[in-house]
Amino acid sequence: MKKELILSTSPFLHDSATTPWIMFQVIYALIPIIAAAAYFFGMSALLLIAVTVLACLVTERIFTAAKQEEPSSLKDGSAVLTGILLALTLPPGFPLWMAFLGGLAAIGMGKMIWGGLGQNIFNPALLGRAFLQSSFPTAITTWSVPDGQFFSFRGTNLALPFFQGESLDSATSATPLALMKFQQEGTEWFKLLMGNTSGSLGETSAALLLLVGVYLGMRRVFDWRIPVSIILTVTVLSSIFYVINAERFPSPDFMLLSGGLLLGAIFMATDPVTSPYTPKGVWYFGFGIGFLVVLIRLFGGLPEGVMYAVLLMNSVTPLLNKLTRKRVYGHLKNG
Amino acid sequence: MTALAGIATAGLFMGGLGFSLAALLAYANRKLYVEEDPRIDAVEEMLPHSNCGACGEPGCRSFAEVLVNKEAEPGKCTVNTVEMTQSVADYLGVDVGDHDKQVARLACAGGSHVAYFRAKYEGLKSCRAAAVAGGGKGCTWGCLGLADCETSCDFDAIQMNKFGLPVVNENLCVACSDCVDSCPKDLFSLQPVSHQLWVACKSLGFGDEVEADCEVVCTACERCAVDAPEGLIKIRNNLAIIDYEKNELASKVAIERCPTGAIVWLKKGGDSIIKGTGAKKVIRMEPLPRVA
């Protein structure tokens, strides 16, 4: 027996990249980063990631249920991705209950109240992190040393909800950026490259981040122009400052390899939802982030500025889209 | 002492500011006042406030203006109740005008229990979009059943039945013509309720060939045209067309021998449809199998 024909409109062919494919490619690309985090920070890292991912999924489910939608937005992978990315920006010794709150804020405030996937202005993971930064400024700036011991908890991981908790390990240390900012003390670039420094889960190993970034760019999962323009801008600007006063300002290689710059440039700034979609706008977006990072790091009160740089540029994304609209074929002027 | 003085200064300043701005506003209100016929407000109050546009005006207020200027008759508003329309007419001292209630009627009876779908449509769930792809229904003219009309109706007068056909609730329908505009197949039209003889088909096909696609199609057999009083029904392009100019001649005679039941007699109130005795009985109450 013949089945009936199917009627639909052209095109009948589609590119193989789908939204879940993009999300899961990024998630797969994050696996080596997660592995590195586990290597440096052991159980703490894995627990933090698990908690934030759980928080994100729960929040997404609650909101989709409230909207009486099918829970299909759980399957597209975006909530899992947000959860992992949020965890990667946290210090290893961060209390788990706070991380859970961060996940709630990331999906709830960062995504769902805007209308769900594709509607938000700010990067959900970074918004969650900003929420934590302003709520728990102490906990989020307490950095454990990467000791490589797997079965031990760090910092205040196990603190009870609404308590700061007592630090489990005595060894905390400042991040390379904080050392630079407050003690004018540099860190060896090789150490930065390997990631054997203190910092948040995902920002320690520059080499891994670069490798993964190249992979994602080559597979056209994200727009390669964003990380390239950020890195370019930071290199150029910091070189200029370094040449002007090598005593006061850090060298460009330090600027590039330390802190969350690579994590931010490769995983945060490239979020398609919150970055511009015009080819020109993408470049301006990257330049803007690079400029703000250098500005905040060298002249601001905080040692690290990637999060605020990305969030600030997120806010001008609609404007960039509008200003960099391409002239339509056959029209003389823009618009 | 200084604290009191500060409070006093603030209070005086804010009070003065408020007062002077109020004075300015009062002056502007006088100066810039637009003389308007007070009757417009009164008439608008009596209109239904639905801003549906059925009268041809953008909204009820502009219709009120038109009424006050005596450029239209109150009966043109199809949404209002008869009593309210009468009171508008009394207030303005004009005739009610034509207030023959109109309703939207669908010129298709091909639900999924009698009309075949030859292919499965996939894509945007709207009739408009399906029409772009061809629709999938065997009959090219028939209702696609994706409820664009139901969505467009602001008065909840259209409900899709289980066979995927829109059913108009004549009591709720205000003849705003939104469904007429929304249908990509142009199946809806506004008809006075007095038009009881109705051809529920738009197929221009002929004979058995179209009957293979839909069991209630007009096959252009001409029996209705022959039976009806002279000139009431004509067959044009393989479709029976009723000349409603001669509506008073219409009777159930025309429908009796219709083999498919494409021409029907609608009972007043719109609650039931009468088919001729010659029409084949449709007893199937479930959708047709979807395999060709």
Add this chain to the structure above:
Amino acid sequence: MLLTFTNGVHPQEFKSWTNNSPVERLPFFADYVIPLSQHIGAPSKSLVRKGQYVARGEKIAEPGAYVSVAYHSPVDGVVSAVELAEHPGGKMVPSIKIKADPFSSQRLEKKPIDWKSLTKKEFADHLQNSGMVGLGGAAFPSHVKFAVPDDKKCDYLIINGCECEPFLTADHRVMAEYPLEVMRGIEMLQYFLTPKKTFIGIEANKKDAINILQLEANKHPELAVEIVSLEVKYPQGAEKMLISAILTNEVPSGTIPLDGGYLVSNVGTVAAIAEYFDSGKPLIERVVTVSGSNIKRPANLLVPIGTSMQELLNACGGFKSSDFGDSARILLGGPMMGMAQKSLDVPVVKGTSGVLALGVLEVPGRNTFQCIRCGRCLEACPMFLNPSTLGLLAKKGLYEEMLEENLMDCMECASCSYVCPSGIPLVQSFRVAKAVNRERKVA
């Protein structure tokens, strides 16, 4: 460095199934259906009655208006009906149905036309009476296209051999097998249009066609035809994209290419024109590619216009599986701009460049997600539109606002829908928007 336009997409080509199969002539079948509006423009008027005997190539319908063409019988046979019949576009249109004469030899006598003695006007009349339309798919009447008004001038004649749609190889085979006809056609068009320069644009995936045509062009140095190989990219064969690729000029919005001095014609049309003037054969058959993963024997066929799809598919061995499956579609035209069919009873028409039976291989199931503003559609749109914004407006039903986003510049090439990772039916919603706007303008 191959020439090309900005943006566009690279769909998988699927051309290897048929690009080396020579054109085969399809045998004659019993029934033919000739819809009278296969072209763009007014429907034609039938000249025949039921029961009338018609000869192959005999005129059976005359143009209904200026923008309309004649139709000819594809076979010796008897008119069985003149009535409504299904057109591949999905509508029922008046058609002439012909039963082929089983005892006829179906031979067509050669009657060359002395085209050099014709005036421009007579040349156009001949084209109209030969039923000539653009064979690339749009089926725009050729006599209108090649009638250059006095205030305009055709400076550049561009012959379009891109065939950028996946699967289709009809034009490819025409170029490879009928190079002489292509050159003859160019000679005729040059005679009447007197362009300064003539190009043939061919995508680089048709190396053999490029070589064969180059050899043929070398034999006719007086025509000074330049063969341009172009990057393999969709929609390279769109008129505006081809002009941009070869001459790096844009066609201003709201104008036709001829306003800028360009005339683009499909290569198959050019060959058909040459065939008409050299042998007197009107447009009664064309090359059609039958392909797709669900076809037993993909082929390029010379098909009489009016042949039913069912017969055509049978001639290619039919379907691989009788069960169409969940993704099976039968298309007329290419997979990017063609139309899915609801039945196999429709005839091959003048604009049919391919018949495709697709299966799960080409059309896997696809879910729709929310737009993630990735911007892939912006970098695919050859018209530099913003399909993302247009799509959001369409979703809200703001069709008039879409006009301000230059909806009318969209040529529905479907590149945006092709790349959209969220599977949003962008082009379909644009078509809806255009239809609604058209209706509102009328109302």
